[in-house]
Amino acid sequence: MTAELVRLPRPLVNQLLGLAQHAPREEICGLIAGRDGHYLNAYPVSNIAGDRGHRFEMDPRGQIDALRAMRERDEELMAIYHSHPDAPALPSLTDIAQHEYPGLLYLIVSLDTEGVLEMRGFRIRDGAVQEIGVGI
Numbered sequence: 122m123t124a125e126l127v128r129l130p131r132p133l134v135n136q137l138l139g140l141a142q143h144a145p146r147e148e149i150c151g152l153i154a155g156r157d158g159h160y161l162n163a164y165p166v167s168n169i170a171g172d173r174g175h176r177f178e179m180d181p182r183g184q185i186d187a188l189r190a191m192r193e194r195d196e197e198l199m200a201i202y203h204s205h206p207d208a209p210a211l212p213s214l215t216d217i218a219q220h221e222y223p224g225l226l227y228l229i230v231s232l233d234t235e236g237v238l239e240m241r242g243f244r245i246r247d248g249a250v251q252e253i254g255v256g257i
Contacts, residue, residue, distance in 0.1 A: 126254035127226060127242060129160050134257055136163050138238045141204040141230040147173035150203040152187045153228070154196035161196060168203075176215065177203045200226035200242075207233050210241040212250055220245040226253060 133153070140149045140163075151165040164187035170178040191198060201222060205213075210231035212220075220227065223246040231239040242253035 125244075125251075126256055127160070128256045131257050133160060133163055134240065137202055137228065137230055137240065140165060141206075141232055141238065144204075145232055146206055148175070148177040148203050148206065149230075150177040150179050150201070152184070152191075152198055153200035153202060153226075154187075154191040154194070155199040156196050160199055162191075162194070163202070164190060174206060175208075198222075198225065200228055202228040202230065204230040205233060209233055210239045212243055212245060217245055217248055217250060223247070228255070 140151075143149075148168055148170070149165065150168050151163055153160055153163050155161045166183035166187055167180040168177045169180045170176040188198065208231065210229040212227065212229065216227075216229075223244070225244075227243045227245055229241055229243070231241075240255060242255040244251045244253055
């Protein structure tokens with residue numbers, strides 16, 4: 122069991138799972154904002170990777186727009202999310218190597234389960250991965 126547990130509002134969880142289900146063959150991605158330690162809103166960002174089925178690369182313009190919207194709502198960036206269409210909800214070696222925000226929660230949604238969507242949380246610092254419990 123993990124030592125840390127974060128609570129996400131059910132509408133936010135449902136939104137992330139819905140986004141992943143809506144694009145089952147490609148990795149979806151985006152940012153999650155909140156205020157005062159509470160996770161509030163997801164900001165989907167287009168995936169511009171060459172192989173969107175196995176990688177994600179957030180559109181820089183989309184990231185800027187999401188960060189601007191957060192600032193206007195007096196929110197702060199609290200998490201990054203993406204999906205794995207055909208892999209478990211675990212950070213890949215590429216995810217670990219390219220992670221640039223060590224303080225943020227990193228959420229991964231997996232569609233690689235039979236009948237059940239899986240979402241797990243992690244913190245990645247200096248190549249070390251720590252699982253974070255995710256509750257509703």
